[in-house]
Amino acid sequence: MSLDVLDDIERCYDGGWSDGLPVIPPYGSLVDRMLGAMGWKNTDVVGEISTQDLEILAEQVAAIAVMAGCKFEYGPVLRALAEALFDPRFHLSAVEVTTGGAAVLVIVSGPVVSKLGFWSGSNALGANSRANATVGRFAAMVRFFCGKGGGVLESHGTVGHPGRLGFCIAEQPDTLWPRFHTQTKCSPEDSVVTIMSAEGPNSVNNHFGESGKAILDTIADCLGHCGQTNYYWRHGCYTIVLAPGHARLVTKDFSRDEARRYLYERAVQPTDLLLDLGRLPRKPNEETNVVPGTMRSPFTRDKQIFFIECGGQGGLFSAVIPGWLGNAKVLSRKIAI
């Protein structure tokens, strides 16, 4: 790399074209190659955020892919991912500016995981692999650059979390339950990218449980702790990450639907306790159906819970990734690869 390129990286910083980390300068020649890999022309309108009067051009998305450090061969993944991000149901601007400090969680599943080198083993939620790191960063930069309405809006995340710099996980190639994306009505054999808006992951440790029930009870305790954002409006979807050790125990005793139902029924708190703590308002909105004297789930239906199998063989951990409550949709797109 020449000093000129380093100067260009600094120019990008000076111009506000950065997520905080150094970027690959989006030279036109690189952006053109990325456009080709994505199957778009530079002036194609690939997204629209009507609330901000924004049209997003293909060349802007391709520039972001270059800047994030993505390989050209990731093009089909990035195109599917961009289409999901610009789906109006995802509320990209809201994800960017919410006080909830949400990130875009990207989940890659199916044959593409092995084909493009996504990592699904140890440290799966913070994988030091180029595919995970750059594709996750791409989604985060699209959120940051486009969600702010071209610089008009300010972000108001109260604490946020590190996933706002990039949060891409991959499902392990061989799963005990059906593949992740069958939960979003995709075909098992497909390669799929899925997004949800997410808070930071909560680790769940259980090294001495000997049954699937023991593991799920521990996960339910984490899923239903009083601090969960979802307790009031209950719109968000949650992802449960089962690492191999826990997955072996849980899948031996439960089908995925049974496990989902089990968690839904046990991840609860007394409504009166939530009221006493101030987790629910004294005069709740009628839509939220707060009923004193009952147990309250952070969900209104068990389909708000998703499972993914990934992680290392070493310890016996799982994780709960809470969804941001302002976004009730988990969106999947088939990857044309």
Next chain:
Amino acid sequence: MTELNIDQSTLHPATTIAGCGDVTCELLVNPIPRPKPASFQVKIQPTKRRVVFLDNNKPNSMDILRAAQNELRRRGIDVEEEILVKPNAGIDMPADLMGQLSQERGLLIMGIND
């Protein structure tokens, strides 16, 4: 929760950056979309037969505008006596002045220099 930031000049990222890379200079592709301006209507025919001048503080502009005022009056055209002043030609029109001008029904002549 969202709010508009009034001082957008401190938030707006650059619109163009030229890079010089390893081989040759080329423009970097701007990754950041901009809001589309709201649609508006422009009337090119004044509804009142009157001329208003706006000085932009360019060299000699006030002298030129005064001379133009006199010439138009000599030809029997109604000319507003007060010449409005935009403090600096290099910066955006102040909002209050823009608001005042938007209500003008005559012909506005502005931005003159020699």
